[in-house]
Amino acid sequence: MTSVDILRTPDELAEAERYTAHNYHPLPVVITEGEGAWVTDVDGRRYLDFLAGYSALNFGHRHPGLIAAAHAQLDRITLTSRAFVHDQFAEFCRSLAELCGKDLVLPMNTGAEAVETAIKVSRKWGYQVKGVPDGQAEIIVAADNFHGRTTTIVSFSTDPDAKADFGPYTPGFVVVPYGDEAALREAITPNTVAVLMEPIQGEAGVLVPPAGYFAAVRALCDEHNVLMVADEIQSGLGRTGRTFAIEHEGVVPDMYVLGKALGGGIVPVSAVAADRDVLGVLKPGEHGSTFGGNPLACAVGGEVVRLLATGEFQRRSAELGEHLHARLNALIGHGVVAVRGRGLWAGVDIDPALLTGRQACERLAERGVLAKDTHGSTIRLAPPLVVTREEIDHAFEQLAAILA
């Protein structure tokens, strides 16, 4: 590019601002193409994508197998509604149930819809199976959670930005501090139907719970006949070096809530997975979605499950994640205060005296690395699992440079 070239980015940014609600504050980058771990902007600049669509792009941009599955399906049929069965449905549901080690799955579209599904199923299970009095079901959640944006879900958010002025709020949720076993024990009542938590809290800054916490959650749920529901929408499907982040804790939840990477970065695909005694409480007409489980979603989601069944992505995340964390940990005391996470997922607390998270992400973008701040001076790194060691080193060098 020469100095006489006119950049398209400023105009594109201004147009986007002009015609949209300001519910996001994007970095000043206008992307036009992507491949693997890289994206290119409208002015031809290339960036390493270290956000990966908040883990929706675990397999990278335009993974060839996923694109081929989408193309093949686009040429056959894309939508039937669940009023009819289509030929991609059974195989997707069977393979996903098998990946989860559960009897049944219920496909939806966005993560928030899958969380809503988990809430509805837990409540119905509570009334029909556990025998909780009508209208009394309680679900325990963690402080600093992020489970989506619906009015019910923000009702139990502790983030004022996500919650304020969106009331009246849905009752039936009890918030306990994340990682505090005693507080959870205290909060359980005979009306508790579920404990809904993220195995690692992504939006909160990639917070890893204390060792043994989820084993204690599992034991308390068993003791009190309460469903343990793991929101693996951001943490699952290879991100932490295992298929599910909860595997690191050595426990199996009663229900998995999945989304993001399940759609391969191509279509929104989400699902819950549980055994028949739980998901079987739903009868025809009680829950659904026009687009949930559509042929295109199932074709892409089925290919995602096949990719995960090879174990390659979990292995890459574990091995390269060790490298990423070793390098990041070496920055502690050199502009970094703390590093958390597992696999190719890291929350990095930058010294607030140096930069806010937003400033750090702006400087990184100027150096060709895209990342996202969470709160304060924390940034989140979550590259696609196809990233190479050399690309990690390149991104790391840019981070070290902005902190120097």
Ligand SMILES: Cc1ncc(COP(=O)(O)O)c(C=O)c1O
């Ligand atoms: C843990 C978790 N749950 C739920 C959601 C909501 O997913 P969606 O934005 O697809 O509705 C997210 C999104 O960031 C998430 O990280």
